[in-house]
Amino acid sequence: MRREDVNENFKVVIRIRPPLEREIDQDFVNIVRVDDDRQLTISENVALETQQRSQKKGTEPQPEAMMYNSHSFTFDHVYDQRARQVDVYNHTARDAVRSTLAGYNATIIAYGQTGTGKTFTMEGHSSSPEDRGIIPRATEDIFNYIQQFSNQNDNHPKTKASYLQIYNENISDLLSPDGSNLQIREEKQKGVYVDKLKEFVVKTPQDIYALMERGAQIRATGSTRLNELSSRSHAVFIIICEQSETRMVDDGDYDSHEGEMRQSFKIGKLNLVDLAGSERVRYSGATGQRLEESKKINQSLSCLGNVIAALTDPRGRQHIPYRDSKLTRLLEDSLGGNCKTTMMAMISPALEAFSESLSTLKFAYRAKSIKNEAQVNEDLDHKMLLRKYERELKQLRLELEKKSRNVVDKKRLLELEEQKRRAEEDKLAAITALEQRSRAFLKEQKMKRYLEQRITFMENELVVGLGEKMQETPAFRKLLKQEYDRVQKKYENTLAELERERQSIEEDKAQVDRYKQLLLKQRDIMIALTGRLNERDETILALQEELDAYDHHQKMLEDALDRKTAALIHSQRMSHEGPASVNTTTPAEEAQFAGILNRTGDYASDEGTEPTSGKDLPVNGSASKIGDLQSKLQRSYLENETLMTQYRQMEEDNKRLRQRLLQVTKGPIIPDASTPSLESVVAVVDSQKQQIYGLKQQCITKEKEKQALKTILETRMKPMMETIRKNTEANITDDSEVNTVTMKTIIGMTRLVEASIEALTIKAQSS
Ligand SMILES: Nc1ncnc2c1ncn2[C@@H]1O[C@H](COP(=O)(O)OP(=O)(O)OP(=O)(O)O)[C@@H](O)[C@H]1O
Numbered sequence: 001m002r003r004e005d006v007n008e009n010f011k012v013v014i015r016i017r018p019p020l021e022r023e024i025d026q027d028f029v030n031i032v033r034v035d036d037d038r039q040l041t042i043s044e045n046v047a048l049e050t051q052q053r054s055q056k057k058g059t060e061p062q063p064e065a066m067m068y069n070s071h072s073f074t075f076d077h078v079y080d081q082r083a084r085q086v087d088v089y090n091h092t093a094r095d096a097v098r099s100t101l102a103g104y105n106a107t108i109i110a111y112g113q114t115g116t117g118k119t120f121t122m123e124g125h126s127s128s129p130e131d132r133g134i135i136p137r138a139t140e141d142i143f144n145y146i147q148q149f150s151n152q153n154d155n156h157p158k159t160k161a162s163y164l165q166i167y168n169e170n171i172s173d174l175l176s177p178d179g180s181n182l183q184i185r186e187e188k189q190k191g192v193y194v195d196k197l198k199e200f201v202v203k204t205p206q207d208i209y210a211l212m213e214r215g216a217q218i219r220a221t222g223s224t225r226l227n228e229l230s231s232r233s234h235a236v237f238i239i240i241c242e243q244s245e246t247r248m249v250d251d252g253d254y255d256s257h258e259g260e261m262r263q264s265f266k267i268g269k270l271n272l273v274d275l276a277g278s279e280r281v282r283y284s285g286a287t288g289q290r291l292e293e294s295k296k297i298n299q300s301l302s303c304l305g306n307v308i309a310a311l312t313d314p315r316g317r318q319h320i321p322y323r324d325s326k327l328t329r330l331l332e333d334s335l336g337g338n339c340k341t342t343m344m345a346m347i348s349p350a351l352e353a354f355s356e357s358l359s360t361l362k363f364a365y366r367a368k369s370i371k372n373e374a375q376v377n378e379d380l381d382h383k384m385l386l387r388k389y390e391r392e393l394k395q396l397r398l399e400l401e402k403k404s405r406n407v408v409d410k411k412r413l414l415e416l417e418e419q420k421r422r423a424e425e426d427k428l429a430a431i432t433a434l435e436q437r438s439r440a441f442l443k444e445q446k447m448k449r450y451l452e453q454r455i456t457f458m459e460n461e462l463v464v465g466l467g468e469k470m471q472e473t474p475a476f477r478k479l480l481k482q483e484y485d486r487v488q489k490k491y492e493n494t495l496a497e498l499e500r501e502r503q504s505i506e507e508d509k510a511q512v513d514r515y516k517q518l519l520l521k522q523r524d525i526m527i528a529l530t531g532r533l534n535e536r537d538e539t540i541l542a543l544q545e546e547l548d549a550y551d552h553h554q555k556m557l558e559d560a561l562d563r564k565t566a567a568l569i570h571s572q573r574m575s576h577e578g579p580a581s582v583n584t585t586t587p588a589e590e591a592q593f594a595g596i597l598n599r600t601g602d603y604a605s606d607e608g609t610e611p612t613s614g615k616d617l618p619v620n621g622s623a624s625k626i627g628d629l630q631s632k633l634q635r636s637y638l639e640n641e642t643l644m645t646q647y648r649q650m651e652e653d654n655k656r657l658r659q660r661l662l663q664v665t666k667g668p669i670i671p672d673a674s675t676p677s678l679e680s681v682v683a684v685v686d687s688q689k690q691q692i693y694g695l696k697q698q699c700i701t702k703e704k705e706k707q708a709l710k711t712i713l714e715t716r717m718k719p720m721m722e723t724i725r726k727n728t729e730a731n732i733t734d735d736s737e738v739n740t741v742t743m744k745t746i747i748g749m750t751r752l753v754e755a756s757i758e759a760l761t762i763k764a765q766s767s
Pocket residue numbers: 016017018020112113114115116117118119120121227229230231232275276277278346
């Protein structure tokens with residue numbers, strides 16, 4: 001699709017018609033001066049008028065009354081009064097016609113006050129060949145071109161014509177009496193068009209002249225004071241040029257394989273618009289029906305003015321009021337759309353039309369800044385369409401590859417590849433189907449062409465009865481129509497099927513996009529889960545270390561307690577059995593003994609042993625304190641067990657979480673009853689975090705308890721043992737061996753307390 005410079009696509013030219021007899025009779029004064037072929041000046045040239053009057057009277061003109069109210073304008077071209085029809089066609093209309101043949105939409109609009117020469121410019125006078133207007137000249141040009149072009153190429157041009165009018169806001173077909181109150185429709189491919197407007201295939205310029213004449217007879221005209229044969233409606237003559245071209249692709253063709261056949265269709269539409277003239281009712285003297293017509297004409301022209309004002313608004317208005325009138329709606333493509341448009345504004349040179357001419361010039365000047373964007377209306381052949389799809393697929397594959405490179409998980413990459421492969425297979429299947437459809441479509445087209453040729457042949461060759469051509473018989477016409485309708489329907493069905501195929505390929509593309517999005521989402525979820533698992537692993541590791549440290553210190557405490565307990569039992573035994581047994585047990589044996597007692601619970605039964613004498617009391621009191629210590633340690637041991645159970649529980653959860661992660665990495669996340677959702681996994685992680693926090697709190701509490709135990713031993717037990725030692729020392733009267741043992745026991749117990757304090761201090765520091 002080629003695009004042209006937008007400024008080139010909307011041109012405005014001015015044509016000044018020569019003064020009419022009526023104007024010459026009424027003291028004609030020329031108010032328009034053409035400065036060059038692009039600029040003109042309009043002024044209420046009182047000087048000239050004064051001069052003429054002065055000449056009549058034989059007086060000198062007044063110098064101060066030379067010119068006033070003068071305005072200069074520049075346009076794409078200015079045609080003065082002497083401009084011939086052929087000049088106007090060659091300089092202005094021919095480009096538009098050639099654009100149509102190149103596949104563009106082109107419009108020529110004749111605008112101006114009533115009686116300024118719009119119809120003359122567009123249609124001209126058929127009586128004089130020199131006065132032929134744009135429509136007949138364009139027609140000849142088109143047929144000349146077609147003849148020349150179709151001789152050179154394997155081209156099959158087809159020309160069709162339609163003729164419509166907008167009269168009192170009602171669109172009617174000027175070539176078909178049934179076609180009234182027609183509706184304007186719009187389609188993406190076709191643009192704006194009139195529904196049910198008949199299109200006539202024309203093969204010679206004469207065919208077009210016949211249609212023009214037929215339309216002119218129906219077109220609403222009337223006599224007004226300013227124009228004897230005034231057009232009371234806006235008329236649009238439409239010429240459509242369709243060309244199909246089949247040619248061998250050469251190596252210079254973009255994205256095509258050399259040697260392939262390429263077919264393309266170009267459809268250009270030429271709108272030749274002859275607007276009804278605006279008029280000031282005061283001057284035209286319209287009444288009754290004429291007055292109503294004038295109002296409607298002025299109203300739709302004012303809508304045209306509004307559309308042009310909106311299109312050229314420097315603020316860049318969003319809403320363009322095309323729908324305010326049938327005229328503007330019909331010209332939507334021509335004004336600011338896909339079209340090469342030329343506006344021809346006609347003016348009268350007479351002083352009496354000064355204000356109308358000035359307003360026409362201002363209107364035309366404003367329209368100069370309209371920007372159109374014209375494109376060739378070209379349909380690619382089906383192979384080209386396939387290549388276009390292939391290109392899109394290739395692009396899609398590249399994008400997918402680019403995205404895949406970013407995915408960290410190799411497994412996901414493999415799955416992506418697999419999905420991509422499946423999508424490609426689907427596309428390939430779609431393309432194969434489309435190719436088949438295209439082949440069928442081409443076959444249909446060939447058949448259609450063959451039938452058309454046969455019809456033409458029959459039209460030319462067959463004659464029935466007394467010189468009456470067969471094509472003129474109703475039976476033949478009926479058959480012809482049936483056949484034409486059948487082929488047309490088949491052609492349309494094939495087109496519709498192709499469109500469906502195209503849509504299905506579009507859907508496939510969208511599906512691939514959805515896959516891509518899903519995979520990217522899964523990748524993100526996977527990364528998030530891995531992050532959370534790592535966090536949890538770190539937490540568990542920290543907890544494990546803490547527990548190990550705790551176990552170690554507990555073990556130290558237990559060992560210290562075992563040693564002291566063994567020493568105490570040994571002292572007790574010594575005090576009962578006498579000094580002879582003092583040296584019979586080694587410290588290692590004592591510790592082993594105490595350890596055995598501790599583990600079997602025999603120590604507990606010792607707690608209940610009754611004191612044998614009053615002197616033993618302090619010793620047994622200390623034993624009970626140490627027993628307390630022992631049972632606290634026992635509790636701590638149990639708590640440690642509980643901690644271990646919780647830790648194992650957490651490990652179990654961790655294992656489950658890893659399994660969940662494995663599921664996520666294996667396939668798309670589709671929540672079901674058996675698979676925990678991401679939210680539930682996150683909840684488990686959170687609850688375990690809370691458990692870890694609880695465990696930490698318990699450790700802290702236990703530490704506090706131990707601190708309290710240490711304080712008790714330090715502040716209560718130690719002074720107590722000191723008091724016992726001092727009292728015992730003071731009460732010893734003789735130097736018997738029992739007293740010595742008792743003293744030793746007391747000293748041993750004091751050391752035991754000190755050792756316990758020391759052990760607890762080490763634990764507290766390391767914690
Ligand atoms: N360039 C010209 N050379 C000679 N005669 C012209 C020229 N332009 C217009 N005329 C004559 O002026 C008269 C009015 O012209 P025409 O009917 O084309 O005007 P119009 O703008 O179409 O008017 P309306 O809007 O009322 O239909 C006609 O008689 C026509 O022959």
